[in-house]
Amino acid sequence: MNATGRPQAPQRRGGGVIPPGDGGEARIGEARIVVVGNGMAGSRFVTELRSRDPRVPVTVFGAEPQRPYNRVMLSDVLAGTARPDHIGLVDAAWYASHGVDARLGVEVTRIDRAAKTVHASDGTVTRYGTLVLATGSTAFVPPIPGLRDGPPEGxxxxxxxxxxxxxxxxxxxxxxxxxxxxxxxxxxxxxxxxxxxxxxxxxxxxxxxxxxxxxxxxxxxxxxxxARLGISVRLHxxxxxxxxxxxxxxxxxxxxxxxxxxxxxxxxxxxxCGVRPEVTLARDAGLAVGRGVIVDDELRSVADPSVRAIGECSEHRDEVYGLVAPAWEQAGVLAGLLAGTEPAARFTGARQITRLKADGIELASMGETHHGDDDEDVEVVRFTDAARGTYKKAVIRGGRLIGAILLGETSAAGTLTRLYDRAAPLPAERLDLLFPGLGGAAEAASPVRMPDAATVCQCNNVAKRDIRACWEAGARTAGDVARATRAGTGCGGCRDAVEGIVAWLGEQDSESVAGSAGG
Missing domain, CATH: 3.50.50.60 (FAD/NAD(P)-binding domain)
Known part of the structure; x- marks a missing residue:
């Protein structure tokens, strides 16, 4: 019986839930990793952790009832070009087959840091050794008439x-x-x-x-x-x-x-109207919160080393990242630390690269994009063809790329992303930045001319050589490559490149077979 006189339901020791009156509860939870949030950051952390440590007890709470999904692709679902089941990140059967206690549709309502437990909406209390907050963000709804009491129908x-x-x-x-x-x-x-x-x-x-x-x-x-797509815009x-x-x-x-x-x-x-980091649980638990949960380079809360935070709810070196690639990088770093496979891993910051790929719109943006020709310490290279919806811009300081925009025609995105991400030296012919291969110095978009070390998928750090290795192991479609490497499952901006490489490898293979038959 509990304090209300109602019988308590049996609670699973394997799930790390505290059984009443059982002196073994400390042993159950002392090593358990509890993840609050099963979105793009939380689910990625759980899969990264399991790939490194198949035995550590893990419980993940997800407020949404369905399996985690790629939020970046919601616009495709809205447009009707993708079904909801097409954007899942983890198969529903994965959790049980990998020994993960998944509480989907169960919201954590309170954190008790002193007892090292989380209280959930289903009445359970779960002990943790390490708590990982991956609560993401919530939509901001402006407090204007018609919305103050909640949005009306429609x-x-x-x-x-x-x-x-x-x-x-x-x-x-x-x-x-x-x-x-x-x-x-x-x-x-x-x-x-x-x-x-x-x-x-x-x-x-x-x-x-x-x-x-x-x-x-x-x-x-x-x-x-x-406007050409039938969408009018009112500014100011x-x-x-x-x-x-x-x-x-x-x-x-x-x-x-x-x-x-x-x-x-x-x-x-x-x-x-924008999003806000979801930090209610953290704030109520007395953790240090700025815009997000403040963490160090090991993604530990600066107020409690047994609590970590990743993704959009975390604040690292005064930065809150709102994109998938930094969140997934944080998930990988934290998984390596907690599994003990990469004890020296640290998150020291990430460059933010925005990709938008929808029917009729292609966009890549990175770094400091707002500099103009009048800024004395920067060099700006720009091309505009507004009638065709094309705009390209590269911003250079000290011989390094510090920002870029590609709109409409994005074949240079891979080249610019690598130069920006690695602060690499630039070609003397600046037009090669915007039009790869124009002067012969820059890497062409063609898979033939792309070096094996070139990163194709920035979100998942997949190089051309990784795709080639998948092909040699039997992968024959972009979907096969995605399942093996996750290439194309992040922002989606590299899907055309992955498909192009797979098609090129297929052509090479066909030519090789034809040559052998002819000999």
Whole structure:
């Protein structure tokens, strides 16, 4: 019986749950690693840890009921070009077959650091030796009239797979959609809705789209690209309220430039106003929190060495990373540390590289992109063809690439990413940066001219030689390569390159067979 007089359900020792009155509970949990959050960071950590240590007890809590999925590909699901089951990261049967205690659909409600336990929504209390927080971010909903008491029918955020399902259902009967926010997620949502045949308007407060990743010129080219796809863009748009009738959204109210208001009609409103690190549990537990859970180079909370934090909920050296590649790098570092296979591993920071690949839109952005020709200490190389939706820019300081934008035509992305990531010397002919192989000095996009050491998938650190090794081991499709190396399962920006290499290897193999038969 518990304090309420109700009988307590049997609790599994194998899951690290504390049995009442059992003196063995300390032994159960003293080595257990408990992961709170089963998104892209948490699930990656669990798989990385299991690949290094098949025996350490692991429990992972996921607030969402389904298996973890690739959040980057939600816009493909929204557009109807991918099914929800296509974007899963870990097969549902994987957990049991690898001895992982997975609590899907169970939310952790409290952390007791003194007792080293986590309390969950299903009433269980689980002891940990090490606690890994991977709680990610939550969508920011502005406190404006029409939203203060919760979004009305027809208005919702775009953050989770469930959000995507609800938006898709509403889109079946909607005609006009408004996306509030023209950042990366907003652009992805707008493209997905336009792909479903809706009339879409993007309302963005800043002076150009994706201002964190793009300069004003690139933002203008992107707006023209969206216009060709049937998406209108309103900049400097200050949303003051949502209009509703009978509890359902009917439009978005804006502050008019000359005073007063105007209304943009809509029967579907998608809120993409940014995200905030989810740190409620950490803050309530008394951990050090800035924008995220503050961690050191071993990803330990600076307030409690038995607690680690990775992904969007962590803050490392004053930086909160909102992209998948840094989160996965952190997951790998932490797995090596906790498994003991890489005791010297440290996370010292990551370069942020943004990729967007949707129907009609291709984008790569990295580093310091906002420098212009008037900045004396930098060199800017730029090409613009706004009519065709192409914008390319490289920013150089001290002979090193410090930033770049590729919009519309991204064949140089691999070259620029490697030069940026490694701070490598640049070719004397600067146009080779934007147009690989134009002057013969830079690496061409063709698989034939790409060196084996070239990194193809930045998210998963997969080189061309790794893909070749997969081919030699029997992989014959890009899907086979993805299952073996994870190439193409992150931001998706390298999928064309992986497919190109696989096709080229197939051609080489066919030529070899034909040559042997002819001899």
């Amino acid at each position: 208005a919702l955020a775009f953050r989770t797979l469930e959000d995507c399902r609800r938006i898709s259902a509403l889109a079946e009967s909607a005609r006009r959609a408004v996306v509030v926010g023209g950042g990366l997620l907003g652009v992805e949502a707008a493209r997905g809705l336009a792909g479903r045949g809706l009339e879409v308007t993007v309302l963005h407060l800043a002076g150009h789209l994706m201002e964190r990743q793009l300069d004003a010129a690139a933002g203008g080219v992107l707006a023209r690209t969206l 748009a200050q949303v003051t309220a949502l209009r509703t009738a009978a509890g359902a959204v009917t439009g978005v109210e804006l502050a008019a430039p000359g005073g007063g208001t105007e209304v943009v009609g809509a029967d579907l409103v998608v809120l993409s």
